[in-house]
Amino acid sequence: MSAIVQTKRVTVPEIRAHKNAKPVVCLTCYHAHTARLLDEHVDLMLVGDSLGMVMHGLENTLGVTLEMMILHGKAVVRGSKRALITVDMPFGSYEESPQVAFRNAARVIQETGCTAVKLEGGERMAETIRYLTSRGIPVMGHIGLTPQMTQVMGGFKTQGRTQAEWPAIEADAKAVADAGAFSVVLEGIAEPLAAKITLEIAIPTIGIGASAECDGQILVLEDMLGLNPNPPRFVRQYASMGPDIENAVKSYATDVRSRRFPGIENVYSMKKTG
Numbered sequence: 001m002s003a004i005v006q007t008k009r010v011t012v013p014e015i016r017a018h019k020n021a022k023p024v025v026c027l028t029c030y031h032a033h034t035a036r037l038l039d040e041h042v043d044l045m046l047v048g049d050s051l052g053m054v055m056h057g058l059e060n061t062l063g064v065t066l067e068m069m070i071l072h073g074k075a076v077v078r079g080s081k082r083a084l085i086t087v088d089m090p091f092g093s094y095e096e097s098p099q100v101a102f103r104n105a106a107r108v109i110q111e112t113g114c115t116a117v118k119l120e121g122g123e124r125m126a127e128t129i130r131y132l133t134s135r136g137i138p139v140m141g142h143i144g145l146t147p148q149m150t151q152v153m154g155g156f157k158t159q160g161r162t163q164a165e166w167p168a169i170e171a172d173a174k175a176v177a178d179a180g181a182f183s184v185v186l187e188g189i190a191e192p193l194a195a196k197i198t199l200e201i202a203i204p205t206i207g208i209g210a211s212a213e214c215d216g217q218i219l220v221l222e223d224m225l226g227l228n229p230n231p232p233r234f235v236r237q238y239a240s241m242g243p244d245i246e247n248a249v250k251s252y253a254t255d256v257r258s259r260r261f262p263g264i265e266n267v268y269s270m271k272k273t274g
């Protein structure tokens with residue numbers, strides 16, 4: 001009799017339990033093959049709306065739709081077994097009212113099989129976060145530099161550079177935590193403020209361009225792999241896949257043009273003899 005080995009996914013309480021314990025390892029992920037590669041090594045994969053730029057060549061995240069998020073969310077859930085999968089709520093799918101947010105978030109959870117959703121905004125979104133979490137939808141918050149608001153903010157600017165800005169950002173963090181979010185992304189927040197917020201709230205803070213003192217970190221996978229020719233300045237690159245892909249394609253093109261491409265019979269005989 002063979003035993004069925006089932007891998008259990010990381011849960012929301014398990015992510016919460018990282019607070020003051022072990023850093024939470026997070027990366028964005030948009031497709032099944034990379035989900036399989038990341039699965040063993042990260043605690044949480046975010047199907048971020050940054051997929052609009054990375055996968056679809058959009059200029060910003062504002063053109064991303066619920067359908068796009070669901071399509072990529074399904075692929076990442078299929079490609080993984082262990083990590084907790086969180087899917088971003090795109091611009092226009094949650095801001096109008098807690099009820100609209102619930103309807104769309106429930107659709108994301110039901111159609112993708114993901115565990116949680118992420119949405120941008122602090123105090124102004126607290127009521128919605130409370131509405132979702134009290135009805136069974138785990139929410140990851142996102143404060144500081146919130147890309148869906150860059151038209152209003154006038155671009156991508158680090159938040160909290162002056163101490164006068166700190167109280168409002170701290171109030172955002174507290175509001176998100178009090179409303180029941182299980183973690184919160186701190187994006188583009190001045191280092192001492194991100195560290196201060198991390199000490200002040202009871203849920204894990206996940207930094208991106210913030211502070212090493214956060215309870216976890218997240219990066220856009222393609223940025224850290226070297227696929228983005230213009231990554232944000234704070235991104236540490238762990239591979240140079242852009243140049244690697246170009247070199248591989250150059251070698252392939254040379255092989256094809258010089259007819260050095262193995263025919264199918266050669267492949268079989270190479271396998272037999274090799």
Ligand code: KIV
Nearest residue numbers: 028048049050185218
């Ligand atoms: O969309 C995204 O990838 C994100 C992360 C950068 C946090 O929100």
